[in-house]
Structures are given as structure tokens and as C-alpha cells.
Amino acid sequence: MQITVEGLTLQYGDNVAVRDMDLTIGEGESVVLLGQSGCGKTSTMRCIAGLETPTTGRITVGERVLFDAAKGINRPSHRRNIGMVFQSYAIWPHMTVFENVAFPLTMQRTGKADARRRVMETLELVGLAEFADRGASKLSGGQMQRVALARSVVMQPSIMLLDEPLSNLDARLRHRLRGDLRELQQQLGLTSVYVTHDQEEALALADRIAMMQHGRIVQIGAPDEIYNRPRSASIADFLGVGNIIEVEPVDATHVRVAGSELTLQVPAYERAPELRACIRGEDILVAEDATGGNEITATVVTREFLGASAIYRVELPGGAQLEVYGSKHRPLHAGAGQEVRLRIAVDAIQVLPLDVDDSPRADVPTIAHQAVSVG
Ligand SMILES: Nc1ncnc2c1ncn2[C@@H]1O[C@H](COP(=O)(O)OP(=O)(O)O)[C@@H](O)[C@H]1O
Ligand SMILES: [Mg+2]
Known part of the structure; x- marks a missing residue:
């Protein structure tokens, strides 16, 4: 019924x-x-x-x-x-x-x-x-x-x-x-x-x-x-999207990673007071494995070996961190402190407001971490 x-x-x-x-x-x-x-x-x-x-x-x-x-x-x-x-x-x-x-x-x-x-x-x-x-x-x-x-x-x-x-x-x-x-x-x-x-x-x-x-x-x-298509970054976070990065608007299809000069090309997004770029770890590729999209250079912070796969934590210029999944078939070939070149397709990025705008502001916990929940 x-x-x-x-x-x-x-x-x-x-x-x-x-x-x-x-x-x-x-x-x-x-x-x-x-x-x-x-x-x-x-x-x-x-x-x-x-x-x-x-x-x-x-x-x-x-x-x-x-x-x-x-x-x-x-x-x-x-x-x-x-x-x-x-x-x-x-x-x-x-x-x-x-x-x-x-x-x-x-x-x-x-x-x-x-x-x-x-x-x-x-x-x-x-x-x-x-x-x-x-x-x-x-x-x-x-x-x-x-x-x-x-x-x-x-x-x-x-x-x-x-x-x-x-x-x-x-x-x-x-x-x-x-x-x-x-x-x-x-x-x-x-x-x-x-x-x-x-x-x-x-x-x-x-x-x-x-x-x-x-x-x-x-x-x-x-x-x-x-x-x-989560409506907000906090929903995306709850659904296990590993990378939620604070960004600022540049134009209709570009955002800048907060605290850095790094600009990302992104799908069209709606402006909001607080914006986050949401990217799943499995959508970040090793640069040589693909073409187009955003090519970025990052520094490996840690590598966590999980058997069939590995999770790399990398740092972008400006300090934001990303988690990247590697596997047997696409290892990053890099250890802590080394630079890697990565590629993120434009449509693998969702730029979302931190929260759905009808939720009451005062008691909304912010996502404190700049990236990464590994595991
Ligand atoms: N019997 C109760 N008396 C007072 N506050 C309660 C009671 N039950 C739940 N709450 C409060 O109501 C809110 C929602 O709780 P609840 O419905 O149990 O959440 P969930 O099931 O999603 O974990 C929480 O802030 C909780 O502390
Ligand atoms: Mg309950």
C-alpha cells in the first residue's frame, strides 16, 4: 500500500x-x-x-x-x-x-x-x-x-x-x-x-x-x-567519493583549486558560496594512459598496498591532497616524495555546493579535511 x-x-x-x-x-x-x-x-x-x-x-x-x-x-x-x-x-x-x-x-x-x-x-x-x-x-x-x-x-x-x-x-x-x-x-x-x-x-x-x-x-x-549525481559535496562525501577539494570559480567551465594556481577544466556548474570539486579516486588516471582532460603534476605522500590495488595519496601544488587508485595493471611507479603526472577527464569532475542550500546553515558540519579518506 x-x-x-x-x-x-x-x-x-x-x-x-x-x-x-x-x-x-x-x-x-x-x-x-x-x-x-x-x-x-x-x-x-x-x-x-x-x-x-x-x-x-x-x-x-x-x-x-x-x-x-x-x-x-x-x-x-x-x-x-x-x-x-x-x-x-x-x-x-x-x-x-x-x-x-x-x-x-x-x-x-x-x-x-x-x-x-x-x-x-x-x-x-x-x-x-x-x-x-x-x-x-x-x-x-x-x-x-x-x-x-x-x-x-x-x-x-x-x-x-x-x-x-x-x-x-x-x-x-x-x-x-x-x-x-x-x-x-x-x-x-x-x-x-x-x-x-x-x-x-x-x-x-x-x-x-x-x-x-x-x-x-x-x-x-x-x-x-x-x-x-549527488546534489552536494557533503552527500558525495557520504556516498564515498574520496576526493572533495575546495575550489573557487574562474569562469563557466573552469575552477581554481583553493590556495593554489592550479586551474581545472570542469563541466558547467552552478555558482555557490562554497564550491567543492568531487572526484572519485578510480577516475584519476596516470597521465600517459589517456589523453585530454586535465593533466596535473602531484607529489606522492603515501602509498597503501592493498593486494589487488594500491591507494596513493598525492599532494597538489597548494597543499590539497587527492587519493588515487592504482592497480597491478596501472601502477604509479612512484614512492613517497616523488612526482607523478596524472590525468583527470573533465566529466570525471563534479563541481558542487558544499551543502544543499535548504539545509539550515548553522548546524551543518563542514567537511574539514581537504581531501582524503583512505580506506
Ligand atoms: N528519545 C529521544 N529523546 C531525545 N532526543 C532523541 C530521542 N531519540 C532520538 N533523539 C535525537 O533525535 C535526533 C535523531 O535521532 P535518530 O532518529 O535516532 O537518528 P538516526 O536513526 O538517523 O541515527 C538525534 O539528534 C537524537 O539525539
Ligand atoms: Mg537509528
Whole structure:
């Protein structure tokens, strides 16, 4: 069912956790709320779930109004028919897998045969059918999270809310369960809101990503759209663009690296008080390997060997640093202190404002580093 959030604000005392948010999630769509810790993701979910009373706004699911501040409507959480999965597994260790998943149906007084069929179907769906009779405490973290997932799905909720459900799991398991979740979501046509601070997880699971900063959605779009065209340097930074350099405008298609004479040719950009050139490390080439674009000379600061690849940190005239990826096939052949010639294609550079202009200036943290987060 479609979820509509209009003008949603949640304040904790003076602290505004969610600011005037508008968001529509289509029937069967998976929207991922992505953003730094503290940006208001969980607060948004708790408002939709009915675990928090918003300061103002309106929330509907399908035709049903769950919350409307103006009309004084506030449907209690247990009457919202929402499936929820959180970071902590919240399953009952003294019950079996079957009993855990059957629990909500028991509460609903679903008939025994019907309940049994639904539980087994759901366990089948999450790959736990053969564990039905096992004690829940004798499961791995990933299996426990599948039980939590099954317990939500068995209710046939009209929508699903998942708040960092994989973040307690180790990397391999997280990866696998992520794929399974996406499959389940598509198979059941679940309308879902998924929260994470992990950009890779967001890219993998979303039909659309809603980037949140300071209680607002600052950009929303398909994963490739957000990844390829972030609206601001702080969003690009969050999405793992390794090189964010302070620049000043020269003309429509040129910028100067701050504190230096180095001018870069760039695609057309919009002027803003604070501009940053954003470049992915893999887009910076060894000069001889290509032609055109910007040819620059830099000095190697460090080289970090990673097996299949290496990350070089190089310094530009003026002091700004860049991270450059080298590989077996395109080594830089240079050690610390040596000069290298690099090439950056014009369209590999995005000149962006530091922040989306509608975010409140005062509490926006600036990107302090001139370049580089290696690793
Ligand atoms: N129960 C609470 N009381 C007061 N402030 C809270 C409470 N829960 C969250 N906050 C604050 O609201 C903001 C958003 O928090 P949260 O929604 O948990 O962020 P996220 O899930 O994106 O990490 C943060 O500044 C946080 O400190
Ligand atoms: Mg949270």
C-alpha cells in the first residue's frame, strides 16, 4: 500500500529530529532512508510505526489515516498493521523458531491449522523451514534476524519498516541476507521503508534512496541517480567519493583549486558560496594512459598496498591532497616524495555546493579535511 508522509515534524524538547518531511512511497516500492547517525532516520520510522507522537504532520497508508495532527487522529501502534524489524533481533530465546513466528498469530487468535500453515510458509520463504523446532537461542545472528523477519512477514502487514536490520551481523552474512531481503521484498511486493547508514546496502536494496541530513530529505532518487549525481559535496562525501577539494570559480567551465594556481577544466556548474570539486579516486588516471582532460603534476605522500590495488595519496601544488587508485595493471611507479603526472577527464569532475542550500546553515558540519579518506 502507498505510504504518504506530509509535513512531518518530530521534536524532542528543543531538538528537532524530523523537520517538515514530505515523502511518498509507492505501492510495492522499497525506499531506503540513508544518512549519518543522528540525522533522524529512526525517528521517522517511529513516527510511521506509531511509537512516537509527531509534533505535527499527517501520515497515511493506503486510504487509512494513521496520524493527522490537525484532525487529532492518532491510531495506536498495534492497530496500524505494520511489520517491523529492528537492529536488535528481539526474539524470545526460550521459544522455538516456530513458536516465535507463530506468536503474533496466537495473539490474534488465528486458528491452529491456519496458523501452522502460515508459519511454515513463511519459514520456507526465509529459508528456515528445517529449523522450525530448534530453540531460538541456538541460532546464529543471521538466523535470529531471519526469525524476526519471518515474525513480521507472517502478519501479512500492509507495509514493512526495517531499521538497520543487518548492522549487528558480520560482513559476509550482511551481504548474503541483503540479497535475500531484496528478493523477499520483490517476491511479496512489499511496500517498505528501510533505514541504513551504509551506502552500499542502500544502493543494493533501494528502488529509491532518500538521503537525510539534519532531519530533512535533501535528495531522493534512484540509486544510480544519487550515486552519479549527488546534489552536494557533503552527500558525495557520504556516498564515498574520496576526493572533495575546495575550489573557487574562474569562469563557466573552469575552477581554481583553493590556495593554489592550479586551474581545472570542469563541466558547467552552478555558482555557490562554497564550491567543492568531487572526484572519485578510480577516475584519476596516470597521465600517459589517456589523453585530454586535465593533466596535473602531484607529489606522492603515501602509498597503501592493498593486494589487488594500491591507494596513493598525492599532494597538489597548494597543499590539497587527492587519493588515487592504482592497480597491478596501472601502477604509479612512484614512492613517497616523488612526482607523478596524472590525468583527470573533465566529466570525471563534479563541481558542487558544499551543502544543499535548504539545509539550515548553522548546524551543518563542514567537511574539514581537504581531501582524503583512505580506506
Ligand atoms: N528519545 C529521544 N529523546 C531525545 N532526543 C532523541 C530521542 N531519540 C532520538 N533523539 C535525537 O533525535 C535526533 C535523531 O535521532 P535518530 O532518529 O535516532 O537518528 P538516526 O536513526 O538517523 O541515527 C538525534 O539528534 C537524537 O539525539
Ligand atoms: Mg537509528
